[in-house]
Amino acid sequence: MLVFLFSCTKPESNATSEEKNGSDTADRIGDGNYNAHKASEEIVIDGKGDEKSWDKATWAPLKYKWLGEDYTPEDFSGRYKILWNEDKIYYLVEITDDILNDQRPDPFNDWWEDDCLELFIDEDKSGGNHQFNHNAFAYHITLDYDAVDIGPDQKPHLYNKDVETKRTKNGNVYTWEVGMKVFKDTYKDGEDNPPVKLTEGKKLGFAVSYNDNDTTGGRENFVGSMEIPGEDKNRGWIDAGLFGTLELVK
Ligand SMILES: [Ca+2]
Ligand SMILES: [Ca+2]
Numbered sequence: 001m002l003v004f005l006f007s008c009t010k011p012e013s014n015a016t017s018e019e020k021n022g023s024d025t026a027d028r029i030g031d032g033n034y035n036a037h038k039a040s041e042e043i044v045i046d047g048k049g050d051e052k053s054w055d056k057a058t059w060a061p062l063k064y065k066w067l068g069e070d071y072t073p074e075d076f077s078g079r080y081k082i083l084w085n086e087d088k089i090y091y092l093v094e095i096t097d098d099i100l101n102d103q104r105p106d107p108f109n110d111w112w113e114d115d116c117l118e119l120f121i122d123e124d125k126s127g128g129n130h131q132f133n134h135n136a137f138a139y140h141i142t143l144d145y146d147a148v149d150i151g152p153d154q155k156p157h158l159y160n161k162d163v164e165t166k167r168t169k170n171g172n173v174y175t176w177e178v179g180m181k182v183f184k185d186t187y188k189d190g191e192d193n194p195p196v197k198l199t200e201g202k203k204l205g206f207a208v209s210y211n212d213n214d215t216t217g218g219r220e221n222f223v224g225s226m227e228i229p230g231e232d233k234n235r236g237w238i239d240a241g242l243f244g245t246l247e248l249v250k
């Protein structure tokens with residue numbers, strides 16, 4: 001009888017009771033897609049998910065290794081939640097990391113080699129190449145909150161006015177809270193671009209990821225929210241077709 005009971009239990013489910021409180025079924029959590037609820041109050045970017053709306057958002061894992069050797073949960077583990085309102089998409093990302101590495105204070109000096117949170121967003125879910133254009137954005141958010149991406153001039157730019165970030169620390173657990181404006185692919189660097197007004201039912205392409213660097217002075221692991229097929233898994237910064245779907249729900 002005991003064996004029968006065990007066989008009915010889903011052995012691979014990572015869902016906690018907190019995850020089950022969300023509207024998503026446990027089965028689809030972590031498949032790289034996400035249904036984000038609308039925030040019902042102002043989200044203050046302070047690195048604390050203590051706004052009530054965060055309680056209705058479901059945690060999803062950062063569990064797909066895109067680069068590096070295998071790692072332990074103490075070395076890296078991560079999960080994220082997303083909310084939205086008319087003006088912004090909000091992320092709460094909880095990262096466990098044994099060592100924070102910020103060897104390059106200049107944000108344009110190989111920014112992906114320091115510890116950084118990397119958020120991908122494709123406003124119209126078009127997919128396609130976004131390496132040197134704004135078809136999609138790949139915001140690398142550094143430990144001192146610079147948001148870096150490459151523009152059509154093939155040079156890195158700061159997008160700090162579009163992406164607001166704060167982080168808190170509790171032991172080796174870091175909570176990043178991000179408020180991100182969303183832009184069309186007509187975005188012009190150095191100009192005043194109107195952000196898109198977000199609406200219920202909208203679908204965007206997205207990925208959440210983290211570059212973990214500890215002791216080698218370079219990126220040791222790159223871990224993301226969706227599976228990337230094939231041998232070369234470091235293609236998200238070029239190909240928006242790999243992104244998951246972020247749907248804005250009630
Ligand atoms: Ca907050
Ligand atoms: Ca680490």
Ligand SMILES: [Ca+2]
Nearest residue numbers: 122124126135
């Ligand atoms: Ca696009």
Ligand SMILES: [Ca+2]
Nearest residue numbers: 099100213214
């Ligand atoms: Ca690290």
